[in-house]
Amino acid sequence: MAKLAVFIVVSFLVAVAVAAQGGKEAYPPSATPQGSPSLSPPPPSASPTSQGTPLPSASPPIQAPTTPSPSPPIQTPPPPSASPPIQAPPPQSASPPIQSRPPPSPSPPIQAPPPQSASPPIQSPPQPSPSPPVQTPPPPSPSPPVQAPPPPSSSPPMQAPPPPPPVPAGLTVGFYKQSCPRAEEIISEVVRKATTLNPGMGGGLIRMAFHDCFVQGCDASILLDPTPTNPQPEKLGIPNNPSMRGYEVIDAAKSQLESACPGVVSCADIVQLAARDATAFLSGGRITYTLPAGRRDGHVSRAGDTLAHLPPPFFTLPQLISNFAAKGLDADDLVVLSGAHSVGHAHCSSCTGRMTSRTFDDVNPLLAARLRRQCPARPGPSNDPRVAQDFVTPDRMDNQYYRNVMSRNVLLDSDAALLASDQTSKMVYLNAYNAQRWEQRFAAAMVKMAGIEVKTGATGEVRRNCRVVNSS
Numbered sequence: 375m376a377k378l379a380v381f382i383v384v385s386f387l388v389a390v391a392v393a394a395q396g397g398k399e400a401y402p403p404s405a406t407p408q409g410s411p412s413l414s415p416p417p418p419s420a421s422p423t424s425q426g427t428p429l430p431s432a433s434p435p436i437q438a439p440t441t442p443s444p445s446p447p448i449q450t451p452p453p454p455s456a457s458p459p460i461q462a463p464p465p466q467s468a469s470p471p472i473q474s475r476p477p478p479s480p481s482p483p484i485q486a487p488p489p490q491s492a493s494p495p496i497q498s499p500p501q502p503s504p505s506p507p508v509q510t511p512p513p514p515s516p517s518p519p520v521q522a523p524p525p526p527s528s529s530p531p532m533q534a535p536p537p538p539p540p541v542p543a544g545l546t547v548g549f550y551k552q553s554c555p556r557a558e559e560i561i562s563e564v565v566r567k568a569t570t571l572n573p574g575m576g577g578g579l580i581r582m583a584f585h586d587c588f589v590q591g592c593d594a595s596i597l598l599d600p601t602p603t604n605p606q607p608e609k610l611g612i613p614n615n616p617s618m619r620g621y622e623v624i625d626a627a628k629s630q631l632e633s634a635c636p637g638v639v640s641c642a643d644i645v646q647l648a649a650r651d652a653t654a655f656l657s658g659g660r661i662t663y664t665l666p667a668g669r670r671d672g673h674v675s676r677a678g679d680t681l682a683h684l685p686p687p688f689f690t691l692p693q694l695i696s697n698f699a700a701k702g703l704d705a706d707d708l709v710v711l712s713g714a715h716s717v718g719h720a721h722c723s724s725c726t727g728r729m730t731s732r733t734f735d736d737v738n739p740l741l742a743a744r745l746r747r748q749c750p751a752r753p754g755p756s757n758d759p760r761v762a763q764d765f766v767t768p769d770r771m772d773n774q775y776y777r778n779v780m781s782r783n784v785l786l787d788s789d790a791a792l793l794a795s796d797q798t799s800k801m802v803y804l805n806a807y808n809a810q811r812w813e814q815r816f817a818a819a820m821v822k823m824a825g826i827e828v829k830t831g832a833t834g835e836v837r838r839n840c841r842v843v844n845s846s
């Protein structure tokens with residue numbers, strides 16, 4: 375106990391000293407200049423005239439400030455007024471999956487989640503990383519255990535599942551049933567292999583679905599490679615380059631789909647179905663949902679749109695809420711979808727704000743110390759390791775994220791910001807101790823997000839190669 379007290383005091387002093395140096399958050403990761411040479415060159419079939427139609431600069435003004443906004447100190451949230459005292463979630467019983475959709479493939483999920491307990495064991499499946507190797511964080515250090523929320527004392531309130539979001543016009547569940555009966559199975563199998571090999575890739579696919587939908591709608595605009603006529607597509611935008619991963623998984627699925635049913639399955643649908651399947655695998659089959667399909671692929675992809683539409687990690691809560699509202703998503707969707715940060719990684723450059731912790735209420739000193747151990751003091755393009763977003767259950771899609779938010783053990787300022795209002799704090803608490811509430815809402819919010827500004831019919835096409843638009 376005395377050691378812990380000394381540790382906390384020392385951590386605080388170090389944090390104060392580092393903060394006094396005035397470190398500033400860069401847009402992660404490492405604000406790599408656009409035009410990274412790391413992308414594959416466009417295949418020969420790329421039509422130089424088919425991309426980059428003259429693009430009216432209709433984008434709203436860029437929202438991302440060059441310096442982190444002076445976010446107000448995050449207050450310790452009051453307990454939600456109408457709720458019982460905060461508890462760790464009850465052990466998860468054999469509650470049924472959200473919908474009747476069977477798990478995405480007959481293959482067993484990569485890892486069945488163990489029953490949740492108040493302090494789940496730290497468990498990290500091996501991550502054999504294909505090239506380039508993902509930098510895995512060092513194994514859990516001998517640091518003292520993370521502060522867990524108080525133990526349960528009564529059952530959480532029961533809540534009705536959210537109503538299913540309306541199906542966007544032109545999309546239907548089972549869209550490929552006649553035209554390509556094995557489409558969803560093929561995608562599921564490719565995703566299963568990729569996430570089994572590297573669970574972090576599943577996180578990449580879930581994030582890709584979000585980044586695709588928020589920029590030009592869910593139309594696979596994120597997948598287009600640079601061409602001479604469009605040298606700066608979305609994938610070179612700062613929020614995507616170089617942190618986005620999973621492009622090769624989409625390519626692998628597309629290649630098999632083109633063999634099975636040429637010209638039928640859109641890349642936009644593959645992105646959303648792959649995120650759905652990654653969610654199912656990483657949650658051990660607990661989060662499954664039917665997803666309407668029929669999206670078509672877009673022609674427009676501009677790096678400049680990414681900063682205008684994707685929220686940076688230093689956004690304050692009001693900024694996050696208004697960013698999501700612009701896409702038809704509400705505060706509950708924001709809180710629920712942020713739960714995706716239960717898996718995957720962030721580059722050190724994305725979380726410098728947490729390393730230089732400002733107050734004990736804001737960042738758990740143990741997390742700040744962990745990040746200072748795992749990350750260079752000034753991450754840059756040549757030295758920017760990845761760290762697990764949820765270091766308690768890093769590869770499991772679960773509601774541990776919300777317990778991490780409550781114990782100030784989250785990597786991004788935008789995660790911590792969820793405690794900045796009574797309304798969102800209450801949602802965090804409800805998700806933290808009612809796993810099923812979060813699982814159901816996450817599924818519904820993913821379907822809702824997958825309906826943002828979709829293109830159907832003549833407003834889009836079915837690309838033959840997800841990286842290039844078809845020849846005009």
Ligand code: HEM
Nearest residue numbers: 577578581584617685686687711714718719720721724788
């Ligand atoms: C609320 C606003 C959000 C902000 C500010 C935000 C920001 C970020 C940042 C900065 C990273 C780390 C990137 C890196 O350094 O490599 C990240 C990772 C991630 N985000 Fe978000 N995100 C948000 C919402 C979402 C949503 C809605 C989803 C999906 C539903 C999502 C899924 C993910 C996943 C899975 C990762 C890990 C990716 C990987 O391991 O490759 N995020 N996010």
